[in-house]
Amino acid sequence: MFELRYSSVGKLSTMQTAILALALALAAPAQDPHEAKVDALFASWNEKTPGVAVALSRGGKLLHVGCYGLADVEKGGSITKTTRFYAASVSKQFVAACAVMLEAEGKLKWSDSLQTHLTEFTAVGGGISIGDLVHHRSGLRDYFELGRFAKLDFDRDQSADDVVALLAKQRDLNFAPGSDYLYCNSGYFLLGVIIGRLTKSSLREYATKALFEPHGMKNSVFKDSSDHDVPQAAVGHQRRGKRYVPHRTRFAMVGSGGLFISVMDLLRWLESMQAKGASDSFVRRMLTAPKLDGSQRRSPRTGDYAAGLRVGRYRGVRVVQHAGSSFGFRAHSAFFPDQGLCVALLGNAANIDASRLAMATAAVFLGDRLQPPAKAPAGKQPIDAPALLVDDDSGDLARLAPQRDRMRxxxxxxxxxxxxxxxxxxxxxxxxxxxxxxxxxxxxGSVSGLKLQVANENARRFTALPPFTMPARTWKDYEGQYHSVELDRTIQVRRRKAALAFDGVAHQPLTRDLMFTIRGGLLEFERDDADRITGVRVSTRRARRMLFTRRRP
Incomplete structure (x- = not known):
């Protein structure tokens, strides 16, 4: 060990300086090249910006911990290993874990009806099982999208009872339970409610005692009250021009999200599942997606959805992962069963691409175990203009559009x-x-449709919609007030140039009574036997065919 001693005059000579520099260079350990590569991925997050905490391990051995940026750009404070971030949908795996443990205790079954545990669901709860909630196959409309139409402000105080009541008022589902896959926050929110009722406590209390404490996760808690100030919590941020603005929220719904957790606690949780392995009954349940026949659908983009976790492949290797994004926070958790690698990443800015960064960080340590990234081949694409299509089976709208080197x-x-x-x-x-x-x-030679084969499912067929122009005299037929009993909301529909404005959003006509917005909305107008418009079915990404009945003047 070298000890630095200054001369009485307080200065080192040129020779002394040279000797000191050589000594320090010899004494300092060489930086791991992996560390330098990881640090380079996060170079844009610094003492003037929000940031990221990332941690990796292999076989229980810590490989890297990095903390970059500020927990709060207004109040300061660097991000550390114990900083708690809002995990958003990464929370779902912990909710699913609680359900798995209650199943092992005999307090619920995957086959139980939703109505068995939540008796207020008289209209749509009978055919939905606990397993449907876990695997996003319930058909329930997403409460975030329902809340937008019902004018619920989730940044302000909203009670869990308000959301339960809103969901229980729905008279229709997105699809028949078990027949399709659609990511749904409502299912996990209701799982949290069920866990609280079964344990006669709350999801927060049960998760703390059954999960966090046994795993030594001292910096993890579900925030289920707007008045609960989480210690050591980071603040989410939104980018506004060249600066970051804190996104302070009183949101306190749990189940679909709600977890505040540190990066080391998240890594510790992933390590516990990795260490137990697929032979463990708990892990096996967590990683098991439902078996499907050819008529049932999966998400081609994200793969099979198990219990709060997506099971798929990344560049040729198996990966179990989940992402989260809400209120200016971003999160990603992943572990690679065959390589023993675990990755935890938490960030507090909405423009952080947590999934890309987590996979890029994992790639540094996986190296040549990964296949080369897939690249789009050079050459002309089959279409040169967007085509609007309709799924022959479901009636869902799709848009096929050319990009630079691919079609989307x-x-x-x-x-x-x-x-x-x-x-x-x-x-x-x-x-x-x-x-x-x-x-x-x-x-x-014109595009008439699209045939799509996802894995081993039955082929999906889409039919192209021909161009349509609404006759000028018919626009007035659609204008007026429309009311939803399910949402307790009345909306004014008005013409806006060559479109209809519904709740302030312009929808363009595809056919006589079918209109869409590029933002992912669909209006389907209904008529009576006299050809008069009686109402409109409104569909968004996760809430389908909400009925608004026309109010006569």
Missing amino acids: LVTLSWQIDLVSNKGDKLRSIGTALPVAGEVLRAAN
Whole structure:
């Protein structure tokens, strides 16, 4: 060990300085090249910005911990290993874990009806099972999107009872329970309510005692009260021009989110599942997605949804992961079962691409175990203008549009990128499940539709919609007031140039009574036997066919 001693005059000579520099260079350990690569990924987050905490381990051995940026740009304070971030949807795996433990205790079954545990769901609860809630196959409308139409302000005080009542008032589902997949925050919110009722406590109390304390997770808590100030909590941020603005919220719903957690606690949790392995009954339940027949659908982009976790592949290797984003926070958790690698990443700015950064960080340590990133081949794409399509089975709208080197297919539920293998034959890039497709053409060569094959499911067929122009005299037929009993909301519909404005959003006509917005909304007007408009069904990404009945003047 070298000890620095200054001369009585307080200065080192040139020779002494040179000797000191050489000594320090020899004494300092060489930086791990992995560390330098990881630090470079987070170089844009510093003492003037919000930031990120990231931690990795392999086989229980800590590989890297990095803390970059500020917990709060207004009040200061650097991000540390114990800073608690809002985990958003990364919370769902902990809610699912609580349900798995209650199943092991005999307090619930995956096959239990929602109505068994929440008797207020008289209209739609009978056919929905606990397993449907866990695997996003319930068909429930998403409470965030319902809340937007019902004018609930989740940044301010809203009670869990308000959300339960809103969901219980719904008279229709997005689809029949178990028949399809659609990511849904309502299912996990209701799981949290059920856990609280079964344990005669709350999700926060049960998770603390059954999960966090046994795993030594001292910096983890579900915030279920607006008045609960979480210690050592970071603040989320939104980017406004060149500066970051704190997003301070009183949101306190738990189940779909609600967890505040430190990066080391999240890593510790991932390590516990990795260490137990798939032979452990708890882990096996957590990683098991429902078996599907060919008629049931999965998300091609994200793969199979198990219990609060997505099971898929990343560049050829198996990965179990989940992302989260809300209120200016971003999060990603992942572990690679075959390589023993765990990655935890938490950030407090809305423009942090947590999933990309987490996978890029993992790639530093996985190295040549990964396949090269998929690239789009050079060459002309099969279409040169956007095509609007309708799913022949579900009636869902889709848009196929050319990008620079690929085509993007966007539906209400998901979007994927497709490239041409040869001519009209397509394949996906960057998806968890393999997707093959084919552009279908009419005799004159125009696009007539799209055939899509996701993994081993039955093929999906989409039919192209022909161009449509609304006759000028018919616009007035749609204008007026429309009321929803389910949402207790009346909305004025007005013409806005060549579109209809519904709740302030312009929808363009596709057919006589079908209108859409590029932001992912759909209006389907209904008529009586006299051809008079009686109402409109409103669909968004996660809330389908909400009925608004027309009010007569």
